[in-house]
Amino acid sequence: MATLELTLGEDVQAQPAQRGRRLGPLFWAAIGWVVFVFAAAVFADMLPLPSPTDMDMLARRAPFSAEHWLGTDGLGRDELSRLVYGARVSLVVGLCAPVIGFVLGGGLGLLAGYFRGQFETLVVGSMDVLLAFPPLIFALAVTAFLGQSIMNLTCILGVLSIPAFMRVARAATLTLARREFVIAAQALGATHARILIRELLPNVALPLLAYFLLVVAVIILVEGSLAFLGLGVPPPIPSWGSMIGEGRESLDVAPRLAFIPAIAMFLTVLSFNLVGDTLRAITDPRQGAL
Amino acid sequence: MKQQVATSPLLEVKNLVVEYVVGNKIVHAVSDVSLEIARGETLGLVGESGCGKSTLGRAVLQLRPAQSGKVLFDGADLTSMRGEALRKMRRRVQLIFQDPIASLNPRRRIGDIIAEPLVIAGYKDANKRRELVREVLGAVGLDPALVVDRLPHEFSGGQCQRICIARALVLNPEFIICDEPVSALDVSIRAQILNLLEEMKTRFRLTLLFIAHDLAVVKAVSDRVAVMYLGRICEVGPSEQLFAKPAHPYTALLIEAIPVPDPDVRPAESVPVGEPPSPIAPPSGCRFRTRCPRADRRCAEDVPELRPIAAGKYVACHHPLT
Amino acid sequence: MTGTPLLSVERVAVDLPSARGNLRAVDQVDLSLDAGRTLGIVGESGCGKTMLSRAILQLLPKKARLSGRVMFDGQDLAHCNPETLRKLRARSLAVVFQDPMTSLNPVLTIGTQLIETLQAHLELDMIAAKKRSVDLLAAVGIPAPDQRLTQYPHQLSGGMRQRVAIAIALSCEPKLLIADEPTTALDVTIQAQILDLLAREQKRRHMAMIIITYDLGVVAGRTDEVAVMYAGRLVERAPTQALFKQMHMPYTEALLAAIPKLETAPHTPLPAISGRPPDPTRPTKGCSFAPRCRYSAGRCESEKPPLVPAETSAHQFACFHPIKIAAGVGA
Numbered sequence: 007m008a009t010l011e012l013t014l015g016e017d018v019q020a021q022p023a024q025r026g027r028r029l030g031p032l033f034w035a036a037i038g039w040v041v042f043v044f045a046a047a048v049f050a051d052m053l054p055l056p057s058p059t060d061m062d063m064l065a066r067r068a069p070f071s072a073e074h075w076l077g078t079d080g081l082g083r084d085e086l087s088r089l090v091y092g093a094r095v096s097l098v099v100g101l102c103a104p105v106i107g108f109v110l111g112g113g114l115g116l117l118a119g120y121f122r123g124q125f126e127t128l129v130v131g132s133m134d135v136l137l138a139f140p141p142l143i144f145a146l147a148v149t150a151f152l153g154q155s156i157m158n159l160t161c162i163l164g165v166l167s168i169p170a171f172m173r174v175a176r177a178a179t180l181t182l183a184r185r186e187f188v189i190a191a192q193a194l195g196a197t198h199a200r201i202l203i204r205e206l207l208p209n210v211a212l213p214l215l216a217y218f219l220l221v222v223a224v225i226i227l228v229e230g231s232l233a234f235l236g237l238g239v240p241p242p243i244p245s246w247g248s249m250i251g252e253g254r255e256s257l258d259v260a261p262r263l264a265f266i267p268a269i270a271m272f273l274t275v276l277s278f279n280l281v282g283d284t285l286r287a288i289t290d291p292r293q294g295a296l
Numbered sequence: 297m298k299q300q301v302a303t304s305p306l307l308e309v310k311n312l313v314v315e316y317v318v319g320n321k322i323v324h325a326v327s328d329v330s331l332e333i334a335r336g337e338t339l340g341l342v343g344e345s346g347c348g349k350s351t352l353g354r355a356v357l358q359l360r361p362a363q364s365g366k367v368l369f370d371g372a373d374l375t376s377m378r379g380e381a382l383r384k385m386r387r388r389v390q391l392i393f394q395d396p397i398a399s400l401n402p403r404r405r406i407g408d409i410i411a412e413p414l415v416i417a418g419y420k421d422a423n424k425r426r427e428l429v430r431e432v433l434g435a436v437g438l439d440p441a442l443v444v445d446r447l448p449h450e451f452s453g454g455q456c457q458r459i460c461i462a463r464a465l466v467l468n469p470e471f472i473i474c475d476e477p478v479s480a481l482d483v484s485i486r487a488q489i490l491n492l493l494e495e496m497k498t499r500f501r502l503t504l505l506f507i508a509h510d511l512a513v514v515k516a517v518s519d520r521v522a523v524m525y526l527g528r529i530c531e532v533g534p535s536e537q538l539f540a541k542p543a544h545p546y547t548a549l550l551i552e553a554i555p556v557p558d559p560d561v562r563p564a565e566s567v568p569v570g571e572p573p574s575p576i577a578p579p580s581g582c583r584f585r586t587r588c589p590r591a592d593r594r595c596a597e598d599v600p601e602l603r604p605i606a607a608g609k610y611v612a613c614h615h616p617l618t
Numbered sequence: 619m620t621g622t623p624l625l626s627v628e629r630v631a632v633d634l635p636s637a638r639g640n641l642r643a644v645d646q647v648d649l650s651l652d653a654g655r656t657l658g659i660v661g662e663s664g665c666g667k668t669m670l671s672r673a674i675l676q677l678l679p680k681k682a683r684l685s686g687r688v689m690f691d692g693q694d695l696a697h698c699n700p701e702t703l704r705k706l707r708a709r710s711l712a713v714v715f716q717d718p719m720t721s722l723n724p725v726l727t728i729g730t731q732l733i734e735t736l737q738a739h740l741e742l743d744m745i746a747a748k749k750r751s752v753d754l755l756a757a758v759g760i761p762a763p764d765q766r767l768t769q770y771p772h773q774l775s776g777g778m779r780q781r782v783a784i785a786i787a788l789s790c791e792p793k794l795l796i797a798d799e800p801t802t803a804l805d806v807t808i809q810a811q812i813l814d815l816l817a818r819e820q821k822r823r824h825m826a827m828i829i830i831t832y833d834l835g836v837v838a839g840r841t842d843e844v845a846v847m848y849a850g851r852l853v854e855r856a857p858t859q860a861l862f863k864q865m866h867m868p869y870t871e872a873l874l875a876a877i878p879k880l881e882t883a884p885h886t887p888l889p890a891i892s893g894r895p896p897d898p899t900r901p902t903k904g905c906s907f908a909p910r911c912r913y914s915a916g917r918c919e920s921e922k923p924p925l926v927p928a929e930t931s932a933h934q935f936a937c938f939h940p941i942k943i944a945a946g947v948g949a
Contacts, residue, residue: 194390194416484872511880512880539880553807554806572805
């Protein structure tokens with residue numbers, strides 16, 4: 007006689023308590039900062055800020071005042087306003103570029119890890135070639151040919167992030183594709199497409215998403231560095247990196263001009279890192295090994 | 297259950313060879329294996345790790361490519377089928393795995409997992425699917441209302457195995473291959489699952505290929521048993537007789553090695569017969585000869601063929617016991 | 619029993635704080651073992667047998683809290699200083715784990731692992747340690763031992779790796795060897811060889827041994843005494859012969875009955891134990907086995923049965939409705 011598992015209900019309810027404890031105050035502070043920066047960037051036009059491009063030559067490098075909360079920069083432009091509009095560039099590039107990597111790199115990694123064989127060798131090989139390319143030269147070349155713009159910058163950084171996503175997706179797929187639930191799906195007669203989309207993708211997507219947030223942090227930094235070197239978005243569009251670059255000249259007189267955007271970048275990158283790390287820890291396929 | 301010679305077997309494996317490449321070496325996982333399973337019977341396949349029994353199970357289902365040989369299911373040649381025809385066949389043949397938790401997609405709900413075979417088979421009506429899922433969950437002893445919306449990690453090993461069995465049964469298959477279905481479970485749960493399998497077999501009128509390394513477990517559910525060693529079948533015969541009077545020295549060795557829960561039975565001082573050789577370079581002739589006390593020159597030169605020595609009993613040995 | 623036992627576990631309890639509340643992995647266990655004798659600890663997964671062995675070896679996870687005493691050779695292991703403990707390890711206490719692939723370092727050669735242990739604990743020089751290693755490998759039945767010294771664990775089969783793990787454990791002549799499921803991951807023919815090896819070495823060295831397993835078959839012929847654990851508690855304890863002759867605790871009997879035996883005819887329904895092992899984070903007031911026990915009655919749900927002696931003081935069990943008739947005769 008098969009025995010009925012009647013005691014199931016009570017045992018099963020005990021589970022949900024576990025997750026909540028992992029997200030500490032630091033995590034929520036990070037989320038808070040990200041949301042804040044986001045909101046500021048999105049609603050920048052509606053905020054009572056002076057234009058970021060209006061130059062006031064009489065009030066250059068002005069200290070904090072009621073009119074200019076964070077003072078003005080070397081050309082008399084409102085620092086706070088530039089900071090807020092600069093956030094836009096960082097976030098747009100920071101979020102859109104990794105999306106390219108996520109979709110293309112993640113997709114290639116998933117397929118390579120599932121089908122293996124020559125296709126995998128081809129994919130991995132071409133990613134290795136891409137990785138071997140000095141990224142800065144690549145960025146220089148593209149901007150020289152196609153000009154500097156947010157779009158081009160996003161594409162360059164997006165393409166450069168493809169190999170990393172491919173690696174993460176492939177690694178996750180390799181371990182999962184050999185697990186019995188995938189073989190079970192094959193035994194049921196599922197097509198490759200069905201297995202990839204219904205069995206593998208939901209399992210690979212989560213670690214990939216957690217990794218995505220870490221890449222966002224990196225891209226923001228890289229964009230900042232490129233802008234610092236003069237390779238980013240062209241002036242007068244403000245960008246945190248170019249603000250730091252411009253502030254370099256005033257370091258002895260008004261170091262805040264370089265530090266304020268640097269601190270904003272630091273906090274944003276740190277927040278994305280924290281959120282990404284925490285999500286990665288939570289979505290660890292440890293659950294599958296229980 | 298006496299094997300009728302007249303009725304054609306449900307499953308026929310003919311001279312199956314499965315090899316695969318590891319690094320630059322070839323692993324001879326399954327070498328020239330032939331088997332027959334009659335409709336309604338349970339054939340147990342027993343052997344230690346590395347003997348190729350799991351590989352054989354997967355190759356029968358065409359989940360692993362075979363180098364040569366045929367697999368006939370109800371007369372149809374599975375080895376030559378491709379695409380849609382093969383997928384249709386899969387609905388009649390199912391597989392249950394060793395690790396029940398790993399056999400379930402950790403991110404899908406149980407209801408979806410069990411309904412998956414129905415979706416693949418083309419059952420469009422969602423309500424009908426739900427009903428079938430509920431029915432089969434009840435059959436394996438789980439309350440559908442408590443189970444359907446949960447994720448696999450919320451269940452124990454034994455419960456997960458029940459869910460896997462439910463998934464295998466939902467399409468009403470004719471033949472199920474059980475690949476070590478209880479090895480990963482606790483002792484007290486094993487008996488439950490074995491009883492469940494027996495009950496399901498009767499209720500759904502199944503034919504089973506039961507693969508395991510535990511002889512007592514295999515004997516408990518099988519009508520006939522095949523013993524496998526290093527890719528070859530050593531002996532096939534009715535369960536009772538095979539274990540009461542083994543004909544192949546390897547079968548005898550396996551039986552002797554089982555720890556008996558009786559303190560008065562002193563465990564036989566095992567002769568240090570060494571380790572099983574690797575399937576990458578199996579011994580010539582009879583593969584068991586390196587550990588066999590009866591081996592001689594002939595065993596190194598001639599591969600023993602599986603031949604009948606009594607009604608329903610076959611052994612591949614030049615010097616069988618009895 | 620002559621004199622004080624080599625190992626004496628006194629009212630040992632292990633608590634593990636977890637996200638779901640406190641987990642009592644081991645609940646007030648008393649055990650003792652004399653030199654040269656073998657104790658078998660039997661139970662299923664989650665019964666606490668591994669935690670108990672870790673408690674004896676003082677290898678518990680950081681978060682765990684241990685109460686009670688672990689008296690080994692006159693010292694309380696739970697309360698001695700780390701230096702004393704380190705010296706005791708390998709010299710007197712040794713352990714063999716279930717999976718030799720993870721208990722051996724995969725990036726070091728066998729030789730390095732053996733020699734390191736010998737040098738650290740016996741202070742031998744390289745040449746002496748090497749010779750001793752070869753002797754040890756030969757003693758555990760590994761062919762061509764000198765060649766093995768330069769091999770890595772992955773180049774050996776599971777049985778061979780377990781022999782190496784045993785060689786490392788025995789290298790410093792321990793007084794007590796704890797084998798935690800030493801053969802669960804191995805084939806049945808190799809299992810017999812490994813268990814024979816352990817028995818041989820134990821006799822030779824007059825070593826005390828604890829075998830932890832889920833398999834009553836493994837303990838039947840190879841132990842002097844058996845302790846059965848369930849949900850962190852000791853539920854029955856007896857000299858092996860006495861236990862199999864007459865089991866008192868229904869769980870022990872049910873465990874034995876649930877093992878498929880080679881003598882039973884095929885298709886005989888197995889006497890399965892209904893339900894599942896209890897959740898250690900939700901301890902029950904009464905006997906942990908009560909929900910699955912066919913003999914349970916009122917008292918079983920409200921009180922925890924204490925360990926009481928049976929016909930002899932050596933045989934103890936924890937049950938309010940023990941089995942009085944020999945197994946096989948009762949319904």
